[in-house]
Amino acid sequence: MxxxxxxxxxxxxxxxxxxxxxxxxxxxxxxxxxxxxxxxxxxxxxxxxxxxxxxxxxxxxxxxxxxxxxxxxxxxxxxxxxxxxxxxLSRLNRIDPVDTLGRTVRVQAGVTTQALHEHCEKEGLTWPIDLAAKGTSEIGGNLSTNAGGVRVIRYGMARRWVSAIQAVLVSGEVIELNQGLEKNNTGYDLLQLLIGSEGTLAVITEATLKLCPPPIHSRVFLFSIRDYESLNYVYEKVRSAPFTLTSFEFFSDKCLKQVESKLGRKCKLEKRGALLALIDVEVGPYSQEKDKMDQWLSDLLDSGRIEDGLAADSSSDQTEAWGLREGITESLQVSGLVRKYDLCVPVKLCADFLKEAEALYSKIQIQSELFVFGHYGDGSPHLNFLNSKGLSPEEFHSEINRFEKALYPLLKTFHGSVSAEHGVGVLKKNWVVYSRTPAELSLYQAIKRAFDPNGLLNPGKIIDFSISS
Ligand SMILES: Cc1cc2nc3c(=O)[nH]c(=O)nc-3n(C[C@H](O)[C@H](O)[C@H](O)COP(=O)(O)OP(=O)(O)OC[C@H]3O[C@@H](n4cnc5c(N)ncnc54)[C@H](O)[C@@H]3O)c2cc1C
Structure with missing residues (x-):
């Protein structure tokens, strides 16, 4: 340099x-x-x-x-x-005291998601974006990717929980967006435009985040399930149940075996089906609510759709159950080269999509192992391919590219998105056209030129912007 x-x-x-x-x-x-x-x-x-x-x-x-x-x-x-x-931005890690009246907190961009949670917990509040990377991911990254995570059904994505952003334009000018106001209908919302922009428009330095109380009591269920029909059946039952759903996650038994063998974690379920569902719900403090939930659970177990199940009430049992789901990404990471797909389809079509994607994988016969898991309740499955056959990186990527060419057209028939929550980066930019129209993409070009006329901020990400100079 x-x-x-x-x-x-x-x-x-x-x-x-x-x-x-x-x-x-x-x-x-x-x-x-x-x-x-x-x-x-x-x-x-x-x-x-x-x-x-x-x-x-x-x-x-x-x-x-x-x-x-x-x-x-x-x-x-x-x-x-x-x-x-x-x-x-990791050294920008100041957290201000929680504003308990406004239920907000001002933080710098380099504060980790977990440090923020721990800070707010002392005041009986939380920033409800929760993801397995929370010990390392930072608020600037969470906002720039519009992170989702495991509680989107209940709380939505990161963009719902921000009331101000301080950012620096490429010229060096510092801008303050929205000033922490709850309501502000004065034209275009530039704060929301920066969220999810993957560092291509400005650098986020501070944010005021909205907070809420965490659930007083929660219960976690882990069910072993035979197939996608039964998974969908369980999801329908949960959706019409007399309690508030926070998370509905799923993973294949193959993922579970990977977590058990690579991270040494153990699943207490004795009878195993092809899939697992991890369900986190809020329970009220009253005994009649617990009775209603027990009745619901007993009906579900009698339905013949569950191979085996457990209910975790203590915080240590809940952490153990969640550890199985949250360990999947790490268990694959330590096993070799992985290619990841983070897709979104309408939730009612999620089971059908997964069946077709797995059938495609069997038909195309690529040399790699498929691990399927993700946020079923958001219609947001992750397809991960592991280079378990010891191919060279080039051979491995060319195998996955063969599958990818068939996967995205299939996704399009389901009106899906090529990125649910991880963003586009360089890995998905060739496929953005499957999720965005030409009219949208030409507006992207104009927005980029307005913020970053010389194309200096995170070039080559999201799409190839044509810069005039
Ligand atoms: C084990 C594991 C589990 C995960 N689970 C989830 C999940 O459930 N849901 C989910 O959404 N994601 C998940 N992720 C992905 C990742 O954690 C998120 O995308 C996270 O929000 C990235 O934050 P980061 O600080 O690591 O950002 P980085 O990786 O450092 O950056 C990500 C993007 O944000 C931009 N950026 C970072 N900071 C700034 C800033 N201050 N100003 C402007 N741009 C900036 C970067 O340029 C880049 O485009 C997971 C990752 C792992 C490893």
Missing amino acids: NPEFLEKLRAIVGPSHVLISEEERLQYGRDWTRTPGISGAVALPKSTQEVSAVLKLCSDFKIPVIPSGGRTGLAGAITATDRDLALN
């Missing part, structure tokens, strides 16, 4: 916060998917003012900037080249 640029960068963030070793440039040049990338240098600013000065410097030197947080992304959205500066 240009030595003059690096010298000025060191003057802004301090010499020890500019990293240039190959190992560090690799570490900050790729996300959890290990999509190959290496940045030219890494900057670790500590304040909004430093972010602003770095962006102005990058604009002056025409250096592309890749903003990042916890680097747990699953779309290759921080993949860098050696011409780029990786701008990591």
Whole structure:
């Protein structure tokens, strides 16, 4: 990288916060998917003012900037080249006291999702976005990807839980969006535009997040289930049940075996079907509500659709049950190269889609193992392919590409989306046309030009923007 640029960068963030070793440039040049990338240098600013000065410097030197947080992304959205500066926000980690009256909290972008949860818990409140990566993912990343997670049925996605954003434009100008107001119908909502924009429009430095009380009592059910018909049957029963549903997750028995063998976790169910459903519900404090739930459970068990099941009431049993579902991504990660698909279809068609996708996998016969799991209640399954046959990376990707060419047209017939919650990054950008119309994509181009006329912010992500200069 240009030595003059690096010298000025060191003057802004301090010499020890500019990293240039190959190992560090690799570490900050790729996300959890290990999509190959290496940045030219890494900057670790500590304040909004430093972010602003770095962006102005990058604009002056025409250096592309890749903003990042916890680097747990699953779309290759921080993949860098050696011409780029990786701008990591993790040192911006201040959390203000909770505003208990307004039920909000102001945080900097580098606060981890879990640190935020722990901070708010002391006030009896929570930010209800919950995902298995919460120990490492950061608020800036959660907002820039519009993270979903395991409680979307109940609380929606990250964009519902934000009332202000501070961001820095590529010119270095700092903008404050919405000022924490609950209502603000004064034209276009730029705050919402930044959410899910994957670092391509501006760098988020702070946010005011909305909070809510966590459920007082919850119950978790883990059911072993024979097939997709029965899974759908259970989902219908849960939807019409006399309690509030927080999560309806599913995973194949193959995923469970992977978690058991790679992470050493144990499932207490004795009789195993092809699928598992993990259901988290809120229960009121009154005994008649518990009685109604017990009756519902007994009817469900009598239906013949459940192979085996358990109800977890204590927090340790619930954590153990959730550990089986939340360990899947990690159990695959430690097993080798993985290709991930995070899809969304209308929830009523989810079972049909999964059956057809699995039939396609059997028909095409690619050399890799398929692991199916995800957020069934959101119509959002994850299809993961593991390179368990020891192919070279090139052979493995070419095998998966054969499947991908058939998968996305199938998804289109279900009116689905190529990304439910992980975003587009570089991994899905060739397929955005399956989810967005030409009219939408030409508006994307105009929006990008308005925010980032020289195309310096996270280039090559979401789509290939045509920049006029
Ligand atoms: C085990 C595991 C489980 C997961 N489960 C879920 C899940 O259930 N639901 C879900 O939605 N995701 C899930 N993810 C994906 C990932 O955790 C989320 O996408 C998360 O929101 C990314 O946050 P991050 O801080 O790691 O962002 P990064 O990976 O660092 O960055 C992601 C994107 O955000 C941009 N970005 C980051 N910070 C900023 C900023 N301050 N300003 C502007 N742009 C920025 C980056 O440029 C990039 O485009 C999971 C990942 C793992 C590893």
